[in-house]
Amino acid sequence: MDDGESMRYERARICIDFGTALSKASICLDPLMPLDVGVKPLPIGAIARAEHPLLTPSVLYVDQGRLYFGPAALEHARRGVDSARDPLLSFKTVLGATDPNAALAQKLRPSMDPTGTFTARDALVLYLAYLDQLIREAIDLAPNIPNIAANARRRYTSPVWRPGSGVDKTFEAIFDEAAAVSQRLGRLFIAPEGISIAQCKDALDRAAAQPGNGMMETGVFEPHAAAATALAFTNAPTRYVLVFDMGAGTVDMAAFEFDETTDPPALSEIKEARQCSALAGDEIDRILAELYMRKRGGEKSREDELKLKRTIVLAARDLKRELFTTGKCSLKTGWMATTVRANELMEDPNFRTYLTALRETIAASLHRVIVRAEQQNADVVDVVLAGGGSRLPFMVDLVKSAGAMRPTRVALRIGPLSPSNSLYSSVDASLRDAFPQISMSVGGALVEMMPAA
Numbered sequence: 001m002d003d004g005e006s007m008r009y010e011r012a013r014i015c016i017d018f019g020t021a022l023s024k025a026s027i028c029l030d031p032l033m034p035l036d037v038g039v040k041p042l043p044i045g046a047i048a049r050a051e052h053p054l055l056t057p058s059v060l061y062v063d064q065g066r067l068y069f070g071p072a073a074l075e076h077a078r079r080g081v082d083s084a085r086d087p088l089l090s091f092k093t094v095l096g097a098t099d100p101n102a103a104l105a106q107k108l109r110p111s112m113d114p115t116g117t118f119t120a121r122d123a124l125v126l127y128l129a130y131l132d133q134l135i136r137e138a139i140d141l142a143p144n145i146p147n148i149a150a151n152a153r154r155r156y157t158s159p160v161w162r163p164g165s166g167v168d169k170t171f172e173a174i175f176d177e178a179a180a181v182s183q184r185l186g187r188l189f190i191a192p193e194g195i196s197i198a199q200c201k202d203a204l205d206r207a208a209a210q211p212g213n214g215m216m217e218t219g220v221f222e223p224h225a226a227a228a229t230a231l232a233f234t235n236a237p238t239r240y241v242l243v244f245d246m247g248a249g250t251v252d253m254a255a256f257e258f259d260e261t262t263d264p265p266a267l268s269e270i271k272e273a274r275q276c277s278a279l280a281g282d283e284i285d286r287i288l289a290e291l292y293m294r295k296r297g298g299e300k301s302r303e304d305e306l307k308l309k310r311t312i313v314l315a316a317r318d319l320k321r322e323l324f325t326t327g328k329c330s331l332k333t334g335w336m337a338t339t340v341r342a343n344e345l346m347e348d349p350n351f352r353t354y355l356t357a358l359r360e361t362i363a364a365s366l367h368r369v370i371v372r373a374e375q376q377n378a379d380v381v382d383v384v385l386a387g388g389g390s391r392l393p394f395m396v397d398l399v400k401s402a403g404a405m406r407p408t409r410v411a412l413r414i415g416p417l418s419p420s421n422s423l424y425s426s427v428d429a430s431l432r433d434a435f436p437q438i439s440m441s442v443g444g445a446l447v448e449m450m451p452a453a
Contacts, residue, residue, distance in 0.1 A: 012152035013217060014042075015225070015444030016131055020090040020248035020282065021317060021388060022055040024438045025135050027149060028445035035232060039446060040145060041438045044134040047141075047190060054434050056134065060088040060123055062113045066194040069130040074314070081310045086111040090249060091124050100170055117197055121174065122204055128178035128214075129203075133189040136182075151215065157440045158219040159250055159276065168219055175214025180207035223254030223274075225443030226386040227267060229417060231258055232446055238413065240373045241382040242273065242366060244399065245440070246389030248281040248317070251358070253365040257372070267447075273368040279358045281389050285316035287350045288323070288340065292331065296338045308333055324393055346394075355398060362402035366412075370403075373410045383414040390416040390436035 011031060017024045025042045032038070046053035048070040061073035061080070068076050077087035086109065094103045104121035107113070118126075139150045154175060181203045188195045223243040231237050237258055245252040255273035259266040289312045296308075312319075315331055322329040323342055330339040345351050366383070373381050383399050385391075396414050403412045417439045 012149050013155055013445055014135060014149075014152050015155040015157065015220065015441045016128075016135075017157045017222075017225075017438070017441040017444065018091050019055075019058055019388070019437070020250075020280075021058060022052075022437065023058045023131060024055055024441040025131065025138075026438060026441040026445045027139070027145065027152065029145070029149060031446060039442060040142070041434075041442060042135055042138040042142075044131065044138050047134045047137045049192075052434060054438055056131075058090050058127075060127055061085075062108075062115065062118070062197070063194075065115075065197050067126065067197065067200055068194040069127065069189060070134075072192050072194065078311075078314055081307055081314070084111060084306065084310075085114075086310070087314075088112050088123055091127055094120055094124055104170070104174075115197060117201060122200075125174055125178045125181055125204060125207065126200055128175060129182035129185065130189040132178060132182040133187065137187075137190065153215045153217040155217050155444050156219050157222045157225055157444045159222055159247075159252060171219065172214065172216045173211065175216035176211035177204070177207040177214075179212030179214040180210065183212055220440075220444040220447050221254070222440050223252050223386075224256070224267070224269065225440045225447055226384060226417065227254070227256040227443070228447040229386075229439040229443035230382065230384045231267065232443070233417070238380045238382045239376070239378050240270075240369055240380075241384055242369045243384050243386060244362065244390075245386040246280055246392075246395070247387040248285075249278075251275075251277045251280045251361070251389075253277075253362070255365065255369040255372075270369060270372055273365040275361060275365050277358075277361050279354060279361060281317075281320070283354060284351075284389075284392075285313075285320060287348065287354060288320055288345060289313065289316055290350065291345060291348050292319075292338060292340055295340060295344075296333075296336065355394070359398055359402045359405075362399055363405045366399075366402055367406055370406065370408050370410050374408065378410065380411045380413055383412055385414070385416040386436050386439050388437050 012027065012029050014025060014027045025044050027040050027042055029038045041054050043053040045055045048056040050056045050071045056070045057074050059070060059073040059077065061068045061076045063076045063080060073087055088108065094100060104119065104124065106120050107116060108118050108120065108123060136150045139145050140147060156171065184203045184206065185195060185199060223245055226243040226245055227241055230241055237260065239258055240255065242253065242255045253273065253275045255270040257268050257270060292312060311333055312331065319329040319331060323340065323345065328339055328341045330337055369381055385395055389395065399414050416436045
């Protein structure tokens with residue numbers, strides 16, 4: 001690649017979203033390009049052989065001296081239920097930790113790593129190296145993205161607001177080590193047979209002594225990224241928007257004011273509306289699992305009960321999707337199949353308590369945005385639903401109910417993030433269906449177009 005071609009993509013950047021359940025990545029080739037040309041979600045799920053081409057499970061699993069990542073890790077974890085083993089199901093808790101260095105230094109639990117070899121930091125470095133290989137392979141196979149773009153600056157979405165937009169030194173070091181590990185182990189990361197512990201440990205040690213260049217630019221606050229996506233991809237932007245980002249681990253709420261009179265448009269946060277709650281997808285999974293356990297009943301030994309719980313935990317997200325798509329879900333363990341229907345969950349006291357708490361949490365943020373809108377004589381507030389929980393069938397009604405707790409003349413426009421921009425009228429269904437989930441990686445790549453005022 002000549003220097004001219006390299007210079008052409010010097011404004012490119014890649015944003016990685018470490019979802020609690022699923023990871024995503026998007027590339028912005030140039031923020032000055034039209035959206036349909038310049039912004040591309042990367043098909044890392046297709047490279048990982050996952051269910052959805054744009055999403056890959058955030059999973060790492062240690063098994064018989066080898067490490068597995070993504071879908072292969074999930075498959076090994078399901079087979080490992082009988083041996084009281086657990087996968088590492090998310091890397092997001094480290095990103096959101098109050099003291100990231102302390103969280104990173106902790107050894108993985110023996111049920112995750114019986115060899116006692118790896119710390120949480122090691123796991124994050126290895127997982128980042130795995131994502132780097134998926135990204136590079138996706139770019140290499142893309143007909144409309146130059147290979148040089150694989151070396152674009154990197155960003156990551158964060159569930160925690162970090163003051164300023166500078167580089168976090170802790171995560172910069174992790175990205176740098178991951179770059180060295182990725183270069184050393186290469187395509188072994190996407191091989192179905194996994195990588196040996198010895199190879200991983202050797203690569204980690206070498207990377208610590210001689211890190212690479214991870215090209216890490218900054219972390220981006222997740223709701224900020226979602227708000228940037230909402231502004232960029234709508235045909236009718238409003239002045240005020242509340243982002244309701246429901247992931248597996250947390251619900252993040254943040255509100256923003258758009259000022260389209262500036263170039264580029266300014267995006268400033270209404271900080272008093274910011275909230276982070278644990279009333280997220282994993283809590284629904286827990287309630288569903290408890291309901292399943294009660295329905296199944298029967299006498300079980302402690303060992304059998306733990307095995308059943310592990311089975312349900314690994315199946316919970318698929319069960320929830322089936323439940324809200326078809327109205328019921330069923331799981332067979334041993335000789336017994338147990339079915340839970342949607343109305344049983346909706347009437348469950350624990351679930352009703354959950355909905356009440358979530359509605360009150362939404363109302364607290366919404367109230368603060370509406371007050372600001374009223375003060376500025378705005379007529380509409382957008383409530384943008386993002387994340388994997390955005391399409392839950394009760395979500396829009398729940399937000400409406402939260403809004404009705406305080407009478408106001410301000411109308412609420414509620415709906416999931418979608419690529420309604422006319423440029424995306426012919427976009428394929430895989431992007432449309434997953435847009436609320438990939439919106440943080442898309443917005444994280446775009447967000448400098450809308451600097452905080």
